[in-house]
Amino acid sequence: MKIRSKISIGALLVLVVCSSSMAVEWAQNIRVVWSEAPQTEAMVVWDSENTNTPSALVYDTVSRTDEKRSYAAFSSVTERGLYKDPPNKPRKKKDGTVVPPEEPAPELFYHHAMLENLKPGSVYYLAVKTPDGTGREYHFRTAPEDGAPFKLIFAGDSRTRIDVAREISEQMSEMVAADDSILALLHGGDYAGSPRRKFWKPWLEAYSLTTTSGGKLLPIIPVAGNHEGFANNPMYLQAYGYPGGEGGYYLCSLTPSVGILVLNSQVPDKEKQLEFLKQALGKMKQEKIQWQMVAYHRPLYPAVKEPGGDKESWVPVFEEFNLDLALESDGHCIKRTVPIRGEKESADGVVYLGEGGYGAPQRDPKTDRWFIQGEQAFASKGDHIMMLEITPKSINYSTVLSTGEVVDSAEFKPRRR
Numbered sequence: 001m002k003i004r005s006k007i008s009i010g011a012l013l014v015l016v017v018c019s020s021s022m023a024v025e026w027a028q029n030i031r032v033v034w035s036e037a038p039q040t041e042a043m044v045v046w047d048s049e050n051t052n053t054p055s056a057l058v059y060d061t062v063s064r065t066d067e068k069r070s071y072a073a074f075s076s077v078t079e080r081g082l083y084k085d086p087p088n089k090p091r092k093k094k095d096g097t098v099v100p101p102e103e104p105a106p107e108l109f110y111h112h113a114m115l116e117n118l119k120p121g122s123v124y125y126l127a128v129k130t131p132d133g134t135g136r137e138y139h140f141r142t143a144p145e146d147g148a149p150f151k152l153i154f155a156g157d158s159r160t161r162i163d164v165a166r167e168i169s170e171q172m173s174e175m176v177a178a179d180d181s182i183l184a185l186l187h188g189g190d191y192a193g194s195p196r197r198k199f200w201k202p203w204l205e206a207y208s209l210t211t212t213s214g215g216k217l218l219p220i221i222p223v224a225g226n227h228e229g230f231a232n233n234p235m236y237l238q239a240y241g242y243p244g245g246e247g248g249y250y251l252c253s254l255t256p257s258v259g260i261l262v263l264n265s266q267v268p269d270k271e272k273q274l275e276f277l278k279q280a281l282g283k284m285k286q287e288k289i290q291w292q293m294v295a296y297h298r299p300l301y302p303a304v305k306e307p308g309g310d311k312e313s314w315v316p317v318f319e320e321f322n323l324d325l326a327l328e329s330d331g332h333c334i335k336r337t338v339p340i341r342g343e344k345e346s347a348d349g350v351v352y353l354g355e356g357g358y359g360a361p362q363r364d365p366k367t368d369r370w371f372i373q374g375e376q377a378f379a380s381k382g383d384h385i386m387m388l389e390i391t392p393k394s395i396n397y398s399t400v401l402s403t404g405e406v407v408d409s410a411e412f413k414p415r416r417r
């Protein structure tokens with residue numbers, strides 16, 4: 001009898017361990033998405049392959065990795081479903097030959113759970129709870145109290161070379177593990193080649209490599225790019241829990257002193273977005289927000305391509321409201337313009353930074369363009385991220401290559417608001 005009871009306890013233990021690991025395998029790519037209110041809210045999204053089983057999120061302000069796994073709070077899934085691929089049609093090549101439709105990619109499902117009423121500058125521990133058990137515990141920190149210095153990573157264009165995107169994610173994971181002041185990543189758009197599961201699944205897996213070995217998540221602030229097929233494909237909105245709603249634009253109030261206006265270069269209703277842009281900048285002006293930035297995908301002062309179609313309507317507004325920085329992607333290069341006002345270099349102008357190097361093939365910048373010439377500008381190429389250290393006294397910016405080399409840096413002083 002004694003032997004039998006030992007076996008059954010052993011079997012029970014195996015069952016518990018299996019259940020736990022099944023739960024871990026079941027919920028993949030767990031990520032925190034920030035949009036309007038990163039001090040107090042977070043959208044948590046996870047994926048699952050070939051199963052759309054109901055699950056939920058459990059969370060707490062203390063770690064609960066003991067046997068009981070009894071978390072204080074619970075958030076139910078607000079939406080779950082299949083990432084929808086566009087219709088798979090036969091394709092005609094230039095020489096007239098017809099390429100048959102591809103085999104549909106394996107099913108991949110998304111799950112959204114919203115965390116609300118969080119405290120600023122606080123660590124939250126979370127896990128996905130499935131019918132099989134409670135999965136691995138992760139944690140993240142909400143945006144800090146006003147005035148606390150922090151770092152924000154800015155990177156865009158992770159499509160095409162997934163091996164490079166994975167490498168850069170691992171580099172960021174090391175940075176996050178070593179530097180507690182890194183808050184989040186602002187992604188400038190073009191996550192994957194096209195809005196299909198066969199491209200998005202590897203991207204979401206690549207981003208999950210930003211999570212540290214200790215389970216610390218790097219929240220992502222998403223911007224929509226042209227490869228998201230925003231106007232007629234929901235992949236981006238499903239993957240990030242509808243940041244900014246159907247229009248995909250929003251004011252991200254990181255802290256009461258730091259606002260990032262996230263715009264959508266691909267939005268169908270441009271008039272409505274322009275109205276939102278003016279209202280949001282008016283609000284930031286009224287509240288005297290110290291650091292006012294804007295992020296969008298298509299560059300208005302491009303180092304490679306022609307200017308994005310919103311240049312004429314957006315630039316006068318950026319200048320009227322005295323934005324500090326405009327963060328751009330899409331060109332696949334490294335760029336820092338001179339401060340620009342009225343189509344010329346001006347000490348009180350707006351600086352345009354970025355162009356994306358998180359995996360996309362890099363291009364040569366056109367260095368004959370006036371706004372990337374002189375001591376106050378920089379143009380180059382290379383796989384990279386940009387680091388913004390934001391304090392009440394300055395924004396210290398640097399471009400860090402995937403090799404770790406810093407190739408450009410600058411200090412921006414606050415405007416008188």
Ligand SMILES: [Fe+2]
Nearest residue numbers: 190225226330
């Ligand atoms: Fe792009």
